Amino acid sequence: MTALLEVNDLHVGYGKVEAVRGVSMSIQPGQIVTVIGPNGAGKTTMLSALMGLLPSRGTIRYEGQDLQRLDVEERVQRKLCLVPEKRELFGEMSVADNLLLGAYSRRYKSSDFQERLAAVYEQFPRLAERRRQQANTLSGGERQMLALGRALMSQPRLLLLDEPSLGLAPLIVREIFQIIASLRKAGVSILLVEQNARAALETADYGYVLETGEIAHHGPAQELLQDPRLMTAYLGGAA
Amino acid sequence: MTAEIALILGVDGIATGAIYVLVALGIVLIFSVTRVVFVPFGDLAAFTALTLAALQSGQLPGTVWLVAVVAGLTLLAEAARLVRSGRARKIPSFAAVYFVLPMIPVLLCIALAQTDMPMAIEVILAVLLVLPLGPLLNRLAFRPIADAPVLVLLIVAVALHFALAGLGLIFFGPEGFRTEPLSDAIYEIGGTVVSAQAMLVVLASVVFMGLLYLFFEFTHTGKALRATAVNRVGARLMGIRPTVTGDVAFLLASLLAGVAGVLIGPITSIYYDSGFLFGLKAFVGAIIGGLVSYPITALGALFVGLLESYASFWNSAFKEVVIFSFLIPVLLWRSISAASHEEEEEEE
Ligand SMILES: Nc1ncnc2c1ncn2[C@@H]1O[C@H](COP(=O)(O)OP(=O)(O)OP(=O)(O)O)[C@@H](O)[C@H]1O
Ligand SMILES: [Mg+2]
Numbered sequence: 001m002t003a004l005l006e007v008n009d010l011h012v013g014y015g016k017v018e019a020v021r022g023v024s025m026s027i028q029p030g031q032i033v034t035v036i037g038p039n040g041a042g043k044t045t046m047l048s049a050l051m052g053l054l055p056s057r058g059t060i061r062y063e064g065q066d067l068q069r070l071d072v073e074e075r076v077q078r079k080l081c082l083v084p085e086k087r088e089l090f091g092e093m094s095v096a097d098n099l100l101l102g103a104y105s106r107r108y109k110s111s112d113f114q115e116r117l118a119a120v121y122e123q124f125p126r127l128a129e130r131r132r133q134q135a136n137t138l139s140g141g142e143r144q145m146l147a148l149g150r151a152l153m154s155q156p157r158l159l160l161l162d163e164p165s166l167g168l169a170p171l172i173v174r175e176i177f178q179i180i181a182s183l184r185k186a187g188v189s190i191l192l193v194e195q196n197a198r199a200a201l202e203t204a205d206y207g208y209v210l211e212t213g214e215i216a217h218h219g220p221a222q223e224l225l226q227d228p229r230l231m232t233a234y235l236g237g238a239a
Numbered sequence: 240m241t242a243e244i245a246l247i248l249g250v251d252g253i254a255t256g257a258i259y260v261l262v263a264l265g266i267v268l269i270f271s272v273t274r275v276v277f278v279p280f281g282d283l284a285a286f287t288a289l290t291l292a293a294l295q296s297g298q299l300p301g302t303v304w305l306v307a308v309v310a311g312l313t314l315l316a317e318a319a320r321l322v323r324s325g326r327a328r329k330i331p332s333f334a335a336v337y338f339v340l341p342m343i344p345v346l347l348c349i350a351l352a353q354t355d356m357p358m359a360i361e362v363i364l365a366v367l368l369v370l371p372l373g374p375l376l377n378r379l380a381f382r383p384i385a386d387a388p389v390l391v392l393l394i395v396a397v398a399l400h401f402a403l404a405g406l407g408l409i410f411f412g413p414e415g416f417r418t419e420p421l422s423d424a425i426y427e428i429g430g431t432v433v434s435a436q437a438m439l440v441v442l443a444s445v446v447f448m449g450l451l452y453l454f455f456e457f458t459h460t461g462k463a464l465r466a467t468a469v470n471r472v473g474a475r476l477m478g479i480r481p482t483v484t485g486d487v488a489f490l491l492a493s494l495l496a497g498v499a500g501v502l503i504g505p506i507t508s509i510y511y512d513s514g515f516l517f518g519l520k521a522f523v524g525a526i527i528g529g530l531v532s533y534p535i536t537a538l539g540a541l542f543v544g545l546l547e548s549y550a551s552f553w554n555s556a557f558k559e560v561v562i563f564s565f566l567i568p569v570l571l572w573r574s575i576s577a578a579s580h581e582e583e584e585e586e587e
Contacts, residue, residue: 051476053472053475072475072476073475073478073479073480076475076476076477076478077478081476082476084472084476088470088472088473088476089470089473090465090466090469090470090473090474091469091470092465092469093462093465093466093469097462097465097466100459100462101462101463101466101474101477101479102477104459104463104466104477104478104479105477105478108459150477154477154478
């Protein structure tokens with residue numbers, strides 16, 4: 001089976017400082033892969049490079065194609081989609097317009113588009129209630145939902161999620177992880193960056209631990225969950 | 240000043256103001272989508288008026304050479320860029336849109352200029368000729384430095400204005416021209432005379448404002464333009480290309496400039512460099528709107544027109560001084576409200 005995403009020896013830097021140093025990883029179709037690690041490890045930097053927002057060295061193959069030759073918009077066109085750490089919503093536009101623009105890279109064939117919109121509203125009833133509200137007046141949690149909903153409107157094949165549970169109440173965190181798990185059933189592969197290491201590993205198939213720009217550990221998520229070293233470092237002691 | 244004079248000046252001011260509204264909206268449109276303060280914007284309006292004047296006197300307007308030169312330079316620059324980045328295969332499609340398309344009105348004009356055309360055709364031809372200049376200048380001058388700070392973009396815009404004024408002098412000559420009024424009819428309304436020309440001006444700006452509103456509110460492209468203005472990174476992540484939305488913004492703005500040029504031509508004599516002052520006055524309106532708000536910009540530009548009209552009655556030599564001194568309180572108010580705005584954002 002060929003990997004959906006195959007990253008080899010990726011280096012990303014800000015000026016002279018390298019924030020990601022020789023990262024290699026792969027994602028199989030239909031997999032959820034998580035990347036965990038302390039603050040400043042380079043997780044966000046890595047996702048930005050995968051999306052083409054930052055220049056990088058090393059190879060990135062997506063569906064067998066070399067991504068380094070494509071710019072951000074061309075990667076979006078190939079159904080790669082990033083929900084960035086800062087969300088980057090269209091603050092002065094309505095919830096409905098944000099979702100509409102999420103589908104910009106797809107055809108607005110009306111029935112198809114309406115179906116997706118209905119599905120997103122069904123998944124996030126809060127957004128449906130607030131469809132006329134401006135995005136920058138949403139609560140923190142509602143913004144996360146909008147960011148995720150907007151990403152889903154583009155029918156991604158590989159979804160890059162940067163801390164989707166950031167700042168959410170525990171109940172909603174559970175909901176978000178359920179949605180992530182349900183996306184896999186719908187055939188979406190996911191690269192999940194999370195601080196919430198336990199929940200991420202419980203949802204994921206495979207995990208990588210990033211430390212100061214390098215992969216420190218990796219393995220099937222279940223194994224990482226049992227690993228006593230990780231337990232103490234990231235998972236808050238013995239469970 | 241009697242009430243009657245005040246009324247006449249008011250009508251006059253509204254008519255001029257309505258033209259400033261079109262130009263100011265174009266300036267805001269370009270700035271919000273591309274962050275470029277497009278100084279040569281008034282030049283586009285002036286060139287349209289000069290083009291129309293030439294067509295009306297049965298001469299070939301210098302605009303055809305201007306457009307040909309700019310389109311040629313743009314094609315060369317972009318082709319070089321594409322070859323360097325290993326995308327030479329994209330040259331033909333670029334040439335089709337950015338060279339062949341602008342050359343169609345040019346050729347049309349060369350074929351038709353000496354013939355006797357109805358006024359409507361002349362107007363359309365003049366606007367079509369100037370239309371491509373916006374997107375072309377965007378590609379030529381601003382695309383290569385799209386990520387530069389606003390100040391650098393502004394400096395380039397100023398340089399571009401001088402380059403355009405120079406080309407304007409070469410292609411249009413130093414004489415001033417006035418175009419024929421679109422209509423000579425005069426009506427009496429509420430005790431004051433109103434020319435059909437003035438009513439046409441107001442009507443045109445209202446119609447174009449309405450179209451702009453519909454475009455932004457109800458079309459996908461319009462929403463993509465707004466998205467680019469609100470959040471460029473967010474837009475890119477949705478697959479919206481800021482270069483493309485930038486071109487669309489420049490194209491729409493060119494249209495507004497063209498219409499403004501057609502409308503101002505009969506009101507005042509236009510020279511190759513009239514555009515600068517013209518743009519600057521509209522810019523005052525745009526500043527009132529903080530370079531973001533379309534409705535406040537429109538009100539601001541209308542106000543500038545009225546101010547100019549009354550100021551020229553009291554002391555015609557000082558009317559520009561009055562308008563530009565008005566910038567000082569506006570800028571003060573702007574910087575105060577901007578400061579409180581930033582505090583709000585920091586709290587987020
Ligand atoms: N624009 C920038 N310029 C310079 N250094 C940067 C820039 N952005 C990030 N860095 C540095 O790169 C390193 C990695 O940052 P990054 O945001 O990728 O970490 P992260 O793993 O996502 O952390 P967190 O969990 O806190 O989100 C950090 O040391 C950070 O200070
Ligand atoms: Mg991060």
